[in-house]
């Protein structure tokens with residue numbers, strides 16, 4: 001093209017970035033890669049090709065790791081862990097060295113990432129790599145501060161980490177930096193399409209003085225991922241599809257391995273009629289055409305207010321036509337290649353299978369060869385359309401309209417996911433009024449796809465659990481210090497089955513603020529230590545649990561109450577328990593033989609503790625390096641089913657109920673199985689203490705029978721089990737259905753009478769972090 005022609009068309013000329021350094025590095029490394037284990041590359045084994053999706057050219061051959069590679073990597077990580085965990089400052093130095101070396105080789109990383117993944121060099125150079133560098137800098141700081149700031153917590157041990165192909169280096173950083181900062185060692189598996197920057201990172205680790213065995217990289221496909229999940233690791237951290245996340249939840253169930261899952265999404269992008277339209281359109285370019293839409297939190301579901309919809313779509317189509325699609329190494333390119341033919345096929349199949357609405361494809365030329373897909377907009381879809389519900393993971397935006405803010409919220413939340421949401425409005429009252437109503441782990445106000453190492457990122461619902469970034473993310477790589485004793489089954493006392501009292505004193509269930517007869521009509525006799533019949537309790541069944549869940553649904557308003565109100569109610573509960581303390585103590589003594597007075601006293605103290613926390617467990621504002629701030633706010637988890645501790649019938653119940661309701665959750669408590677009568681007496685306290693009906697529901701019955709019902713229920717958000725029957729495996733496995741949160745005891749006992757029975761871990765489990773990004777400053 002001549003200069004004259006360029007002036008005539010004002011078209012961008014090509015500005016290709018050279019690939020030569022990156023290709024030279026691959027040649028230097030011998031083109032065939034082994035795994036990186038115990039500080040060295042292993043000999044390549046059976047290999048597969050890693051291709052450039054823009055050209056189809058083979059870049060390198062990567063090893064499909066074997067079981068013995070996994071075993072060797074885990075062994076090396078295990079051996080290295082104690083020394084690595086010892087000195088936070090030493091870890092900080094190493095993380096800092098990694099950050100510096102990433103910075104030094106940033107162009108090499110960017111080019112290699114673009115070659116391997118197909119994303120535009122503009123993105124890898126200006127977003128992926130700088131964010132990865134920032135992550136290591138920031139986490140060097142956590143390593144330095146951890147001992148002083150979190151003296152009660154320690155590293156978990158060896159972490160198995162599995163990352164996807166959409167942000168290969170960035171996701172690696174999100175996984176490795178916090179794990180290492182907290183004193184863990186890691187075995188990481190990159191995605192099979194994009195292993196190369198992880199291998200370059202391994203090379204950097206050698207230069208940065210990372211001790212042998214602290215970072216291990218094993219390459220290969222999903223089978224290798226499965227082997228890693230099943231290996232002797234203490235924690236699994238996964239980012240990828242919801243389907244695989246669910247399988248990992250099932251595979252790790254009952255093993256005691258910690259688990260964090262960062263899964264898919266179908267994130268709403270809401271544009272109100274008073275939005276700055278140009279900005280909202282530019283935002284959409286970032287929301288859905290950044291990385292070709294292969295972004296877990298992509299704003300892939302556009303919701304536009306009806307009055308501006310047609311004009312908005314028209315301008316959007318105009319903007320789409322200006323997007324440049326092609327060679328990712330060209331600095332003028334906006335949309336690069338799709339990672340692999342397999343993904344291209346998935347996108348094509350999903351879009352071609354749609355028969356609803358109107359499909360518009362960007363006018364820009366799409367290269368005839370290579371894995372390219374044009375930016376696409378599909379308008380006029382109904383909310384239940386497949387493409388409105390399913391993650392496409394490509395440059396395809398689906399759209400519909402809404403009339404009122406309420407309808408926008410309803411449409412936005414009409415998804416099984418809950419990763420991110422974006423909203424645009426020039427009205428600060430509207431925007432900040434809507435943000436808390438969106439079911440999502442991250443909300444961006446008048447911006448989109450913003451990330452930072454200090455700002456927690458992660459989802460709710462089927463988008464997974466756990467956060468990455470900030471102190472909140474670090475806590476997913478630590479656990480409370482302290483000794484653990486084995487759980488002991490607490491059996492009920494046996495006695496004379498004949499009733500000594502001719503009146504029926506069967507305690508009922510407590511559902512929706514009312515006493516209810518158990519659906520099945522069966523009851524169990526409760527005896528004291530000497531065999532005396534103390535009374536009967538109802539045997540709850542599935543139907544009773546379903547009723548309790550309905551009651552929790554009806555009490556949704558509790559989650560919107562203020563901490564101040566919840567505090568008052570908890571104090572009031574404590575006051576009423578104090579007033580009837582002797583009666584409760586006598587009841588506990590009759591059931592357990594001793595300990596009543598102490599339990600009552602500790603229960604009152606515990607109620608005070610959570611009354612105190614109810615209006616003090618606040619979020620924080622994160623100073624992120626852009627114009628704005630990220631507010632990491634605490635929200636209730638929602639509806640929690642709890643199997644109460646058996647051994648402390650009143651204190652155990654209070655210890656799990658109080659933090660949950662203090663944080664705004666609604667609970668269904670399955671009372672201590674052998675000693676349920678303190679729980680059934682507790683109804684009266686709830687009734688007299690202004691606890692609204694449905695906020696606390698109490699059922700009695702077999703933990704073993706009721707746990708599966710709670711874990712299966714798709715409308716329960718979390719299940720906790722402190723039962724003396726170890727039900728952990730079954731609960732975790734069944735919880736995979738809707739990926740509900742679980743907190744189970746894994747065969748370990750907790751001393752409810754000490755600090756182990758209260759505090760931050762309970763408050764943490766009772767809350768989700770929602771990160772709201774708002775404009776702030778000049």
Ligand code: NAI
Pocket residue numbers: 162163164165166189190191192220221222223224225226227229239240241242244245247248262263264265295296343346391392393
């Ligand atoms: P995937 O979830 O299968 O792959 C992610 C990672 O998990 C890769 O490293 C893979 O090797 C590994 N993996 C696969 N099966 C495994 C198993 N059974 N156990 C342990 N690890 C396993 O994602 P895939 O198939 O590459 O993409 C399919 C769809 O998943 C995409 O179309 C997209 O919808 C979604 N996805 C979502 C991502 C996110 O960030 N939320 C990232 C990648 C894909």
